């Protein structure tokens with residue numbers, strides 16, 4: 001099955017899934033793996049987390065033990081970090097709800113903001129005490145690792161608490177695990193930042209996380225829209241008020257990763273801005289990305305001096321939603337309006353605005369959408385449509401040219417070393433003989449090896465009729481074993497060595513042994529090869545048309561046989577070259593036997609070449 005890749009931006013599908021094999025592979029960005037590997041990559045989970053995720057999805061009960069100090073030590077680092085964060089979150093919550101300071105400072109702040117107990121619980125809000133070491137000391141007392149505490153930014157290098165006298169907003173990843181914290185200062189201390197965030201760590205990449213996404217994702221899918229605001233409390237207020245499809249980019253401007261995260265759930269983004277035009281202009285800079293991702297993005301500017309929190313409280317859910325609907329502008333419109341208001345009547349500034357808008361329009365992949373935006377911008381900026389179209393076209397050509405250059409560079413790289421010209425000295429009369437390249441299959445060693453390994457992996461336990469009762473691997477292995485050092489690619493060699501050892505121990509070899517192998521080299525290569533584009537398309541690109549081209553699975557016997565012939569051909573070529581060299585260099589000795597052997601090798605090579613040529617043509 002083919003589809004658009006969830007890991008990179010593409011317009012034509014190159015993401016392949018083989019349900020039968022339980023693997024996926026993208027020919028665009030190269031990502032590949034098993035089904036569990038997919039969940040790990042896509043949901044950003046560790047292996048055990050991915051298993052739990054799948055178990056949950058298919059209602060399979062996973063039995064878990066309680067984590068003892070011994071277990072804690074051996075857990076994967078990421079799991080360990082999550083556990084530390086959980087402990088911290090519980091500690092912060094206890095501070096908020098059970099201590100006098102927490103209640104007086106933190107809880108009263110949240111209550112003032114109108115957050116109900118249910119919201120506090122659900123979002124695991126907390127409070128960090130003003131005293132400097134209580135949390136770190138407790139954590140160390142409970143056997144939590146200092147290095148982990150520091151890695152997560154919970155404790156400083158001086159073993160004191162990182163968050164002091166702040167209300168705490170835990171930041172969750174897509175599966176609801178706490179990956180970081182944001183602490184808001186409540187006093188008016190000018191020397192302290194208003195917000196303090198955990199540093200990036202093995203479990204926290206701020207470019208990939210949106211605050212609130214875990215809680216919002218179901219609503220986003222249902223509403224087919226994601227509302228983006230700036231602050232943590234904006235998210236909480238809207239969510240509590242019934243607008244649940246809301247997230248915050250939390251301080252950073254939008255990243256491609258965040259946009260792709262949203263795109264997995266909806267194509268529609270509504271971004272709410274408050275504040276001054278200069279700040280908004282800066283925020284818009286990253287948004288061209290959304291256009292390139294072909295998402296429908298609308299922007300709303302709130303009335304002066306309002307933020308989503310205050311405005312929502314003032315107007316209530318219905319009026320708020322109504323305001324959003326009535327005032328949402330598409331990206332190009334919003335950007336044009338904003339930039340024009342800044343440029344005023346200055347013709348030079350206006351021409352800069354036009355350039356800026358044109359380059360944004362050119363990024364939109366959809367031609368119809370582009371045309372609509374050209375029309376809209378033309379009337380808004382009072383510029384003839386034809387001029388705009390010409391400008392956009394120029395940008396498009398430039399983009400296209402860049403893409404083509406990229407393509408050619410890649411193709412050149414691939415074609416290099418693909419042509420073999422054979423020069424042979426005839427041992428009998430010393431004449432130089434050329435074997436035209438057309439009579440030899442033009443396949444470079446890498447392709448040849450890849451093919452051999454691919455057949456081993458995908459068809460290893462299938463029966464080869466042609467040779468009686470042998471399986472593919474029984475046919476391939478003894479031959480390759482003799483010539484194992486010929487395999488130049490390290491991973492391919494490892495794969496054959498693994499297969500040979502199994503074969504020698506009379507064990508069966510199956511496809512799953514390769515894709516689940518403990519050696520990542522073997523595993524990745526196996527997945528890679530088993531849905532390899534080369535199996536389908538490469539022969540054609542190289543101008544070599546195999547009858548086996550369409551369905552390698554159904555033609556494995558022929559593939560297998562040919563593959564061995566090609567390998568044999570390579571071995572022969574090398575032996576011939578070495579022998580020729582020897583004959584030419586040792587002019588004194590009797591060379592009769594050597595020449596006889598060489599003739600035999602040449603004969604065999606010609607036979608194979610002929611046989612392969614027949615297949616090839």
Ligand SMILES: [Zn+2]
Nearest residue numbers: 005008026029
């Ligand atoms: Zn991809």
